[in-house]
Amino acid sequence: MVTVAAFARTAALVGDPARAGMLTVLMDGRALTAAELARAAGVTPQTASGHLAKLAEAGLLTVARQGRHRYHRLASPAVARMLEGVMAVASMPDAARPAATRAPSIRSPGPRDAALREARTCYDHLAGRLAVAMADSLVARGAVELGEDGGALTPAGEVFLRGLGVDLDAASGRRVFCRPCLDWSERRPHIAGALGAALLATCLDRGWLRRSEGSRAVAVTPGGRLALGRAFGYRQACACGDAA
Amino acid sequence: MVTVAAFARTAALVGDPARAGMLTVLMDGRALTAAELARAAGVTPQTASGHLAKLAEAGLLTVARQGRHRYHRLASPAVARMLEGVMAVASMPDAARPAATRAPSIRSPGPRDAALREARTCYDHLAGRLAVAMADSLVARGAVELGEDGGALTPAGEVFLRGLGVDLDAASGRRVFCRPCLDWSERRPHIAGALGAALLATCLDRGWLRRSEGSRAVAVTPGGRLALGRAFGYRQACACGDAA
DNA sequence: CCCATGCTTCGGCCATCGCCGAAGCGTCCG
DNA sequence: CGGACGCTTCGGCGATGGCCGAAGCATGGG
Numbered sequence: 001m002v003t004v005a006a007f008a009r010t011a012a013l014v015g016d017p018a019r020a021g022m023l024t025v026l027m028d029g030r031a032l033t034a035a036e037l038a039r040a041a042g043v044t045p046q047t048a049s050g051h052l053a054k055l056a057e058a059g060l061l062t063v064a065r066q067g068r069h070r071y072h073r074l075a076s077p078a079v080a081r082m083l084e085g086v087m088a089v090a091s092m093p094d095a096a097r098p099a100a101t102r103a104p105s106i107r108s109p110g111p112r113d114a115a116l117r118e119a120r121t122c123y124d125h126l127a128g129r130l131a132v133a134m135a136d137s138l139v140a141r142g143a144v145e146l147g148e149d150g151g152a153l154t155p156a157g158e159v160f161l162r163g164l165g166v167d168l169d170a171a172s173g174r175r176v177f178c179r180p181c182l183d184w185s186e187r188r189p190h191i192a193g194a195l196g197a198a199l200l201a202t203c204l205d206r207g208w209l210r211r212s213e214g215s216r217a218v219a220v221t222p223g224g225r226l227a228l229g230r231a232f233g234y235r236q237a238c239a240c241g242d243a244a
Numbered sequence: 245m246v247t248v249a250a251f252a253r254t255a256a257l258v259g260d261p262a263r264a265g266m267l268t269v270l271m272d273g274r275a276l277t278a279a280e281l282a283r284a285a286g287v288t289p290q291t292a293s294g295h296l297a298k299l300a301e302a303g304l305l306t307v308a309r310q311g312r313h314r315y316h317r318l319a320s321p322a323v324a325r326m327l328e329g330v331m332a333v334a335s336m337p338d339a340a341r342p343a344a345t346r347a348p349s350i351r352s353p354g355p356r357d358a359a360l361r362e363a364r365t366c367y368d369h370l371a372g373r374l375a376v377a378m379a380d381s382l383v384a385r386g387a388v389e390l391g392e393d394g395g396a397l398t399p400a401g402e403v404f405l406r407g408l409g410v411d412l413d414a415a416s417g418r419r420v421f422c423r424p425c426l427d428w429s430e431r432r433p434h435i436a437g438a439l440g441a442a443l444l445a446t447c448l449d450r451g452w453l454r455r456s457e458g459s460r461a462v463a464v465t466p467g468g469r470l471a472l473g474r475a476f477g478y479r480q481a482c483a484c485g486d487a488a
Numbered sequence: 489c490c491c492a493t494g495c496t497t498c499g500g501c502c503a504t505c506g507c508c509g510a511a512g513c514g515t516c517c518g
Numbered sequence: 519c520g521g522a523c524g525c526t527t528c529g530g531c532g533a534t535g536g537c538c539g540a541a542g543c544a545t546g547g548g
Contacts, residue, residue: 002335002428008264010334015256016536021248034495047537049496059336068494068545077392082333085326090254091246092303092322148321149423149437150394179393184246193393260506278525291507293526312515312524490548497542505534512527518520 013058014086018043019051023060023074023083028216029123031064031071080123084192088182115217117185118237119209125181125196126203129237130220130228132186134199137232144178146189151178153195164231166202168195203228257302258330262287263295267304267318267327272460273367275308275315324367328436332426359461361429362481363453369425369440370447374464374478376430378443381476388422390433395422397439408475410446412439447472 014020021041026032032040038048052072055061062075074080119130126134138144143157153161153168161168179193191199203209208224220228220236228234258264265285270276276284282292296316299305306319318324363374370378382388387401397405397412406412423437435443447453452468464472464480472478 002331004265004268005261006334007268007331008259008261010259011255011264011330012259014330015252015254015259017249017252018536020252020255024248024251035493043536044538045495046497046539050536053496060333070495076336078329078332078336082326082329085322085329086251086255086258087246088322089304089326090250092320145396147421147438149421149439150396152389152394152396177391177393194391195393262506287506288508289525290509290527294506297526314525491546492548493544493546495542495544498540500538502535502537504536505532507532508530510528512525514523514525516521516523518522 010058010060010082013055013060014083016051017041018047019055022048022051022055022072025216026061026072026074027080027083027123028121029074029080030121030216031073033069033071037072074123077124084181087184091182091184091187115212115219116215119218119220120216121200121211121218122181122183122190122192125190125192125200126209126218127181127183127185127190129186130234131190131196132183132188133234134228134232135188135190137234138191144191144195146178146180146191148180151180151191151193151195153178161199164202165206166198168198254302254304254326257299257304258327260295261285262291263299266292266295266299266316269460270305270316270318271324271327271367272365273318273324274365274460275317277313277315281316318367321368328425331428335426335428335431359456359463360459363462363464364460365444365455365462366425366427366434366436368444369434369436370444370453370462371425371427371429371434373430373481374472375434375440376427376432377478378472378476379432379434381478382435388435388439390422390424390435392424395424395435395437395439397422405443408446409450410442412442 014023018041022037025037025040034048034052035045037052038045041048041051043051052061052063056063056072059075060079061072064071064073074083117128119126119128121127122131125131135144135146138157139146141157141160142154143160145152145154158168177194178191179196180189181192181196182188183190190196200209203224204211206224206227207221208227209218210221211218225236258267262285266281269281269284278292278296279289281296282289285292285295287295296305296307300307300316303319304323305316308315308317318327361372363370363372365371366375369375379388379390382401383390385401385404386398387404389396389398402412421438422435423440424433425436425440426432427434434440444453447468448455450467450471451465452471453462454465455462469480
């Protein structure tokens with residue numbers, strides 16, 4: 001039985017601006033140190049420490065100590081799904097949201113912003129223009145079906161993706177491991193869930209994409225430009241996310 | 245762009261105990277008056293009024309005035325999904341959750357509790373033992389596939405459900421409109437999303453189930469007992485939810 | 489061995505926000 | 519038309535909880 005108190009406590013944990021900032025940053029799926037999270041949230045380390053202790057104790061985060069660092073990451077896909085759900089509601093076009101008290105949210109990414117819109121990680125899968133293009137291409141080719149409530153990989157899609165080297169068995173024995181996830185920047189769904197994770201893993205394994213240091217942006221490699229263009233008809237909008 | 249501030253504000257809205265209680269009750273999908281919600285949350289009407297105004301302004305609820313009553317309901321499926329996500333995390337078996345400060349959550353349903361566990365509404369679909377049994381039966385028969393990340397209706401399942409009179413076209417043109425939703429009492433997934441809504445609608449239309457007055461429990465009618473037993477192999481655990 | 493670094497705990501300050509009593513509007517009914 | 523009812527607004531009280539400075543443990547490196 002889930003008590004209303006536990007329900008409220010969980011939501012309240014996400015509802016604090018500082019903690020929300022940390023969780024937002026952790027949505028890229030990586031493990032970050034307390035100091036990095038403190039900077040991201042705009043608070044001092046001691047304040048962040050308190051927040052992180054609460055989040056960990058409630059089971060939203062897991063911590064791994066490595067030397068004198070403590071790495072924090074989202075505890076489970078369920079937490080990521082919850083955060084996605086809140087995002088979806090928060091981004092809904094609702095009645096007159098006064099843009100008055102607009103805190104500087106996250107330190108302005110500046111020129112990196114374009115790279116973020118192009119391709120970035122979203123917990124364990126891809127997001128951005130690349131991810132939306134991949135989803136569109138897969139739907140157009142009849143490889144996956146995507147709806148408001150879920151998605152599915154078709155038999156034809158299974159063949160196609162295996163041909164690309166995507167490891168479909170690692171995820172689960174069934175073909176229903178697909179889930180739409182609303183893209184912040186594109187405002188269109190991309191592919192999340194186990195299939196989304198497998199796609200990202202493949203792109204990284206084959207050297208098509210490379211994670212950026214200290215950012216959730218991912219860069220398309222020269223080889224990736226070729227392979228992604230061929231497989232999904234993807235063409236970069238700009239060269240800003242280029243991998244040297 | 246979704247600012248971190250908006251994200252936190254949305255979660256904080258859910259994070260207050262009184263508002264959480266109201267939202268929990270509204271998860272049954274019905275529209276309730278401010279007074280009913282005040283009772284459910286255990287606060288006075290004027291306090292509830294303030295909360296409801298905030299929830300409506302943020303787009304979580306929609307209000308419909310009818311005479312001197314104001315009926316409140318969840319604004320969209322997206323809101324229901326968000327609340328489900330929070331529930332899923334809140335119900336996770338995490339580190340030592342002290343059961344000390346256990347508020348009386350919701351007024352104890354007493355004898356009605358058994359009926360709630362048997363069959364109840366969950367936003368726009370069914371939950372409880374009946375819903376889990378239906379999901380199990382559909383999976384066993386190969387009509388739907390359910391995974392952690394989503395679900396899908398198979399071609400065979402489409403035929404089967406059309407035979408039962410389920411209106412599949414009303415939901416969407418595709419067959420991916422299925423979604424797992426963790427059942428509180430059973431701790432196992434049942435079918436949500438557009439398919440779950442269509443199933444509930446069919447059960448009500450055909451007189452197999454009947455909503456109870458003032459409760460989210462639904463009662464199985466004599467005809468429903470026969471039909472649900474035949475279609476899903478369902479047998480009531482007790483007669484407590486009986487429809488006179 | 490000692491210092492630098494990363495993180496935590498403690499104590500006190502302060503703002504936010506939920507809460508209710510009282511009073512003010514609309515609506516419905518006798 | 520007057521009273522009952524549903525709901526809202528207003529004002530003040532109180533508590534929860536976030537914030538930082540300072541100090542306390544650990545770990546790792548010189």
